[in-house]
Amino acid sequence: MSPEDPQPVKRAAKLLGVLVAVRTGLRAARSRTPAPPPSAPESDIDPSKREVPANPRAELLVAGLVLLAALFAFAFTVVYIVAGGNTQLLGVAMGVALCLLAAACIIAGKFVVPQETHVEERGLLLDEEQTEEAVTMIEQGGEGISRRALLAGAGGVAGAAIVTAAATPLASLGPTMKAFHQTPWTRGVRLVDDQGRPYRAEDIQLGSFYTALPENADPEAFGSGVLVVRLPAHYIDLPAARRSWAPQGILAYSKICPHAGCAISLYRYPTYAPTSQVPAFTCPCHYSTFLPGEGGRLSFGPAGRALPQLPLMIDGQGYLRAAAGFHEDVGPSWWGVHRAQS
Numbered sequence: 001m002s003p004e005d006p007q008p009v010k011r012a013a014k015l016l017g018v019l020v021a022v023r024t025g026l027r028a029a030r031s032r033t034p035a036p037p038p039s040a041p042e043s044d045i046d047p048s049k050r051e052v053p054a055n056p057r058a059e060l061l062v063a064g065l066v067l068l069a070a071l072f073a074f075a076f077t078v079v080y081i082v083a084g085g086n087t088q089l090l091g092v093a094m095g096v097a098l099c100l101l102a103a104a105c106i107i108a109g110k111f112v113v114p115q116e117t118h119v120e121e122r123g124l125l126l127d128e129e130q131t132e133e134a135v136t137m138i139e140q141g142g143e144g145i146s147r148r149a150l151l152a153g154a155g156g157v158a159g160a161a162i163v164t165a166a167a168t169p170l171a172s173l174g175p176t177m178k179a180f181h182q183t184p185w186t187r188g189v190r191l192v193d194d195q196g197r198p199y200r201a202e203d204i205q206l207g208s209f210y211t212a213l214p215e216n217a218d219p220e221a222f223g224s225g226v227l228v229v230r231l232p233a234h235y236i237d238l239p240a241a242r243r244s245w246a247p248q249g250i251l252a253y254s255k256i257c258p259h260a261g262c263a264i265s266l267y268r269y270p271t272y273a274p275t276s277q278v279p280a281f282t283c284p285c286h287y288s289t290f291l292p293g294e295g296g297r298l299s300f301g302p303a304g305r306a307l308p309q310l311p312l313m314i315d316g317q318g319y320l321r322a323a324a325g326f327h328e329d330v331g332p333s334w335w336g337v338h339r340a341q342s
């Protein structure tokens with residue numbers, strides 16, 4: 001090898017470069033922070049020392065959803081009171097409330113409640129100390145929730161709202177006794193047809209029956225509908241106290257069958273008096289038959305009582321008016337409404 005040959009010099013320089021790089025690498029490795037000791041397996045961690053990271057954003061979201069659910073549940077009750085018949089609105093209010101609550105539960109389950117499985121071997125909780133220890137342990141499981149009071153408050157409000165909403169429809173379970181005792185019929189109310197046209201006495205013909213409603217009242221109100229007929233004098237045999245209730249032989253009775261509440265819609269009128277039976281109303285449900293000429297007396301069928309009668313009078317212009325309310329509560333007898341009013 002001649003002193004002019006450049007190859008050995010180049011090789012030595014390369015070797016030197018590699019050595020420098022290795023040394024630098026070793027130094028860097030030594031200067032790094034030492035790695036933490038391997039963490040203990042989860043089952044070895046004392047549950048009372050666990051740290052559950054709080055997730056304030058998720059907690060706020062859950063609280064917001066729960067409060068919104070409460071709002072919709074309260075809206076259900078308000079809609080029920082203000083517009084009870086609007087079932088679509090009721091359904092929307094309750095549906096949205098439950099959906100919001102479900103969303104809140106899902107988010108809380110995923111991001112708020114600590115998701116840990118911890119299995120700990122221990123004996124039966126036979127003494128008080130162990131029991132207390134376990135209770136403390138369970139309570140500490142929720143310490144990662146930073147807005148517990150807010151969530152608990154929102155949950156309480158939502159619970160109250162939903163329980164209220166669920167209980168509200170109980171108000172619809174059957175009519176109240178007040179509804180039985182109050183019908184739109186009072187003294188002076190005119191009898192009108194389904195178009196609101198008042199009946200004159202002369203409109204009521206023999207052999208036909210008419211359905212009348214109270215003027216200026218809700219036609220669907222309990223006890224609104226009455227049956228009106230005109231009978232010849234020889235078919236009328238009312239109790240003495242009711243003699244004045246049928247001016248010109250016109251009589252009115254509740255349209256609600258006192259058996260099970262069907263609408264009475266059949267009328268039998270004799271076509272040949274010597275052989276025919278007396279005029280009668282018949283209920284199409286179970287054929288209870290009532291005699292309008294005899295104060296609505298039950299002549300056949302399962303109804304337990306007579307048809308309640310509405311006393312009538314004719315005003316100066318010939319219009320038919322109620323002389324008073326029904327003589328007895330209207331409605332099926334199994335509702336316990338048989339209460340004489342006069």
Ligand code: FES
Nearest residue numbers: 257259260283286
């Ligand atoms: S409901 Fe009228 S007879 Fe039964």
